[in-house]
Amino acid sequence: xxxAVISDNRNVGASAGKVNSDxxxxxxxxxxxxxxxxxxxxxxxxxxxxxxxxxxxxxxADLEVMSVHGTGYTPPTDAGFGSDNAAVIAQAILGVRKSxxxxxxxxxxxxxxxxx
Numbered sequence: 001x002x003x004a005v006i007s008d009n010r011n012v013g014a015s016a017g018k019v020n021s022d023x024x025x026x027x028x029x030x031x032x033x034x035x036x037x038x039x040x041x042x043x044x045x046x047x048x049x050x051x052x053x054x055x056x057x058x059x060x061a062d063l064e065v066m067s068v069h070g071t072g073y074t075p076p077t078d079a080g081f082g083s084d085n086a087a088v089i090a091q092a093i094l095g096v097r098k099s100x101x102x103x104x105x106x107x108x109x110x111x112x113x114x115x116x
Contacts, residue, residue, distance in 0.1 A: 066090040 031038060041049050070086030081089055091097035098106070 060094075063090045063094055067094055067096065 041053065044052055066086050067090035068087065070088075070090055073086045074083065075081050075086070075089075077083075084092075088097065092099060
């Protein structure tokens with residue numbers, strides 16, 4: 001089996017810079033789980049990747065805080081959020097709140113399952 005050395009000596013799996021069947025498979029598994037994120041980062045200039053990733057993680061943290069403490073603020077109606085307050089909007093972005101379409105679908109499915 002041939003091995004290739006990672007040029008910048010990053011720790012890749014257990015082989016610490018050497019590629020073999022295990023590290024190749026591990027990288028493929030991790031890529032399959034995070035491919036969209038990796039693709040988005042690769043689309044950026046290398047010098048901007050760390051700051052963009054750090055900023056994205058901060059946005060997520062701020063959305064988590066807003067999802068708990070944002071009930072006291074409702075954006076202006078012309079912003080397009082209807083009567084949803086900041087907490088509801090943050091919960092929707094985070095995926096912890098079902099959307100109107102999802103709720104309507106669940107409600108319809110419940111109605112189909114009940115007797116007349």
